[in-house]
Amino acid sequence: EVQLVESGGGLEQPGGSLRLSCAASGFTFSGYEMKWVRQAPGKGLEWISYITGSGLSAYYADSVKGRFTISRDNAKNSLYLQMNSLRAEDTAVYYCARSTGHYATDYWGQGTLVTVSS
Amino acid sequence: QSALTQPRSVSGSPGQSVTISCTGHSTDVGAYNHVSWYQQHPGKAPKLIIYGVNLRPSGVPDRFSGSKSGNAASLTISGLQAEDEADYHCSSYAGSSTSYVVFGGGTKLTVL
Numbered sequence: 001e002v003q004l005v006e007s008g009g010g011l012e013q014p015g016g017s018l019r020l021s022c023a024a025s026g027f028t029f030s031g032y033e034m035k036w037v038r039q040a041p042g043k044g045l046e047w048i049s050y051i052t053g054s055g056l057s058a059y060y061a062d063s064v065k066g067r068f069t070i071s072r073d074n075a076k077n078s079l080y081l082q083m084n085s086l087r088a089e090d091t092a093v094y095y096c097a098r099s100t101g102h103y104a105t106d107y108w109g110q111g112t113l114v115t116v117s118s
Numbered sequence: 119q120s121a122l123t124q125p126r127s128v129s130g131s132p133g134q135s136v137t138i139s140c141t142g143h144s145t146d147v148g149a150y151n152h153v154s155w156y157q158q159h160p161g162k163a164p165k166l167i168i169y170g171v172n173l174r175p176s177g178v179p180d181r182f183s184g185s186k187s188g189n190a191a192s193l194t195i196s197g198l199q200a201e202d203e204a205d206y207h208c209s210s211y212a213g214s215s216t217s218y219v220v221f222g223g224g225t226k227l228t229v230l
Contacts, residue, residue: 035219044120044223045156045164045207059215095163103211103219104154104169111163 002026002107004096009112016086016116022079022096022109030054030074033099036081038092039111046092049081050099064090086116121146121220122208129228135196138225140208141189146220148189152211155184155193158224159204168193195227203229 008020020036036049049070051058058070069082079096093111100106123141130136140147140155147153153171156164166175168184171191181196191210195202208222 045209045221047209047219047221050218059218061218062216065216100166100169102152102154102170102173104152104166104209105156105164106166106169106175108163108165 002098004098004107004109006094006096006109006112009094009114011115011117012086013118014087014116017082017084018086018114020081020083020094020096020112020114022081024077024079024096024098027098029072029077034070034072034079035097035099035105036068036070036079037095037097037105037108038090038114039095040089040092043092051079083114086114088116090114091116120223121212121217122210122222124206124208124222124225126223127226127228129230130195130198131230132198132200134198135194136198136227138193138195138206138208138227140191140193140210140222142191142210142220143189146210146212146217147186147191149213150211151186153184153186153191154209155182156207156209157202157204158207164207198229200229203227 003025005023051070055072067085096109097105098107155168158164171186172184212220
């Protein structure tokens with residue numbers, strides 16, 4: 001059974017940093033591209049970052065480029081999101097997600113809430 | 119503001135059909151056959167129900183169907199059931215490194 005379990009969310013002050021982790025199991029992690037998608041309270045979904053299976057290529061939405069860094073450790077079946085220079089508008093539930101054909105997302109974690117507030 | 123435009127809400131009675139629209143642009147929905155739809159119940163993670171415009175993952179009932187015309191995509195749910203009440207999000211590949219995948223703002227489906 002495919003499982004994605006996020007951790008690392010919490011309350012952080014503006015300008016601060018957080019590192020999210022996602023533990024993957026039930027599939028060959030290195031064989032899949034992965035994404036981070038977030039959802040602000042009461043809002044729609046927003047793609048923020050993508051990484052290839054090898055970890056050699058990564059993309060970022062303009063809203064987080066230069067502040068967030070996606071990475072993965074295939075030996076540990078883990079995906080990460082380093083978030084720096086946090087802003088109030090980064091407040092959201094962050095989902096770790098597995099990519100499938102047609103650039104869709106077939107498995108999602110349960111999400112971890114990040115709140116940026118003073 | 120979301121890249122793709124969806125109605126904020128739709129409703130229908132059990133047994134009826136409803137269609138949710140998703141309007142994009144020539145750079146996303148109109149350019150690629152990579153439209154996906156996700157169902158999200160309150161407090162839960164999204165669930166993939168349609169990908170590649172009209173393909174259903176294993177286990178998704180055939181009551182759910184997708185289509186596309188030009189820059190707009192649609193999700194149709196036939197034979198509405200109470201458990202279909204949820205938020206529905208459309209998504210499209212957008213082909214650039216900073217706009218890799220774009221989403222709509224989500225549509226709340228109410229089963230009357």
